[in-house]
Amino acid sequence: MTGEPAARRRRRRPWRAVFFALAALGIFAGVAWALLGSKLLVVRSITVRGTHLVSASRVLAAASVPLGTPLIRVNTTQVAHRVEAIRQVASAAVTKDWPDHLVITVRERVPVVAVRMAAGGFDLVDPDGVIVRWAATRPADLPLFLTSLPGSALRGSPGLAETSAVLAELPSWLFKAVAEVTVTGNAAGAAGQQQVTLYLRDHKTVVWGGTDRAAQKDTELTILMRDPVSYLDVSAPGTAVTR
Numbered sequence: 001m002t003g004e005p006a007a008r009r010r011r012r013r014p015w016r017a018v019f020f021a022l023a024a025l026g027i028f029a030g031v032a033w034a035l036l037g038s039k040l041l042v043v044r045s046i047t048v049r050g051t052h053l054v055s056a057s058r059v060l061a062a063a064s065v066p067l068g069t070p071l072i073r074v075n076t077t078q079v080a081h082r083v084e085a086i087r088q089v090a091s092a093a094v095t096k097d098w099p100d101h102l103v104i105t106v107r108e109r110v111p112v113v114a115v116r117m118a119a120g121g122f123d124l125v126d127p128d129g130v131i132v133r134w135a136a137t138r139p140a141d142l143p144l145f146l147t148s149l150p151g152s153a154l155r156g157s158p159g160l161a162e163t164s165a166v167l168a169e170l171p172s173w174l175f176k177a178v179a180e181v182t183v184t185g186n187a188a189g190a191a192g193q194q195q196v197t198l199y200l201r202d203h204k205t206v207v208w209g210g211t212d213r214a215a216q217k218d219t220e221l222t223i224l225m226r227d228p229v230s231y232l233d234v235s236a237p238g239t240a241v242t243r
Helices: 003-038 056-063 076-084 158-169 214-224
Strands: 046-051 091-097 101-108 113-116 120-127 130-137 180-182 198-201 205-209 231-233
Touching: 046 056, 056 076, 056 101, 076 091, 076 101, 101 231, 113 158, 158 180, 158 198, 205 214
Parallel strands: 046 101, 205 231
Antiparallel strands: 091 101, 113 120, 120 130, 180 198, 198 205
């Protein structure tokens, strides 16, 4: 009597295993269908954020994600790389907003200097030497970068990178006074060996040097600017030169 129920239980175990395996397979198939085959979890809308220079339609075209694409199939990294191929885009981030939405957040390039073009107008260039856009007249808030090179030849220039870093560390009162800026030697020279010179709107010349000891340079320059001088060299704080 006691052995028969145990035998029956042993015979039922394989069927239970098969039942649970089939149930798991059915659940897996259902989930796969919902993610890949059904129209419930597909891209129905895409939001583009952070654009000012670039139109949203251009970003969407570069992203190349057709509506109706299963959201799980969207490779956000590849989409971001396609958007970053737009010249004015510095970086892009793509996120999935389940169940049916995609968000593309763009960080655009910001010009830091203007470069005069031989044919007229100005290339507005970012710290990486990428031409963000062209302008017929120089924007009042961008200093003119004095160089013999065209804007198209400045991509990756260490001299421009050093100049941009110096401009970024200037106190606001001094940055607003800069009309033109130059860097010693070839603008494509080695980084960290450049001397940046600022030409102010009131016709004063300030030799700033590199990005080291900015706060000390600012302090000394503020004091020296009180004197009626037209040339100030604060590239080596503590041994400033004026004339």
